Amino acid sequence: AQKITQTQPGMFVQEKEAVTLDCTYDTSDPSYGLFWYKQPSSGEMIFLIYQGSYDQQNATEGRYSLNFQKARKSANLVISASQLGDSAMYFCAMKGGGADGLTFGKGTHLIIQP
């Protein structure tokens, strides 16, 4: 069984600071993918970034990067130069090789303060 743990229920960060959202995972699948989604107050799920278990380099997408430490089973999301529009719920999720979709963590509620 797969498990995702997000230990920060909520975070307050000053605008323009960098933010690290923690995510640890557990799986017995040798091949898996790790995803981060953003859910603003409007409710939609927005895909941010993906990291494959065999990828040698950490994934980056604009201001988002994924700090992937395979031995520690962690996949932290880093947001550089935070903006007010980054205020949202953030979910870490994992997918194995089966067809049963993503396993989600409980999320982190990020609030960016001016």
Place this chain on the structure above:
Amino acid sequence: NAGVTQTPKFQVLKTGQSMTLQCAQDMNHNSMYWYRQDPGMGLRLIYYSASEGTTDKGEVPNGYNVSRLNKREFSLRLESAAPSQTSVYFCASHVFGGQTGSPLHFGNGTRLTVT
């Protein structure tokens, strides 16, 4: 480019009533999913359909049924709604369930309240 479309967006039911949540995707994806989101619980998988003609239970299937009507459409039915089914429901699709490297695409959700 609609992606994943869910209807309705909001619904209020009385205990014991039934309803069907509709979902359709236009991306020619093989796999489709129903999740529910509750405060502090993240998203939990109710049912999924790896391909047209197949459905399987997820983590929290009790009280729900699904139908994969065709490749585009995947519906979720509550036969006798209970207050514990008050939640936000998301439909999602994936190009191919066994592939790890592409994201799930989500609809905008249905907010269901059971009184």
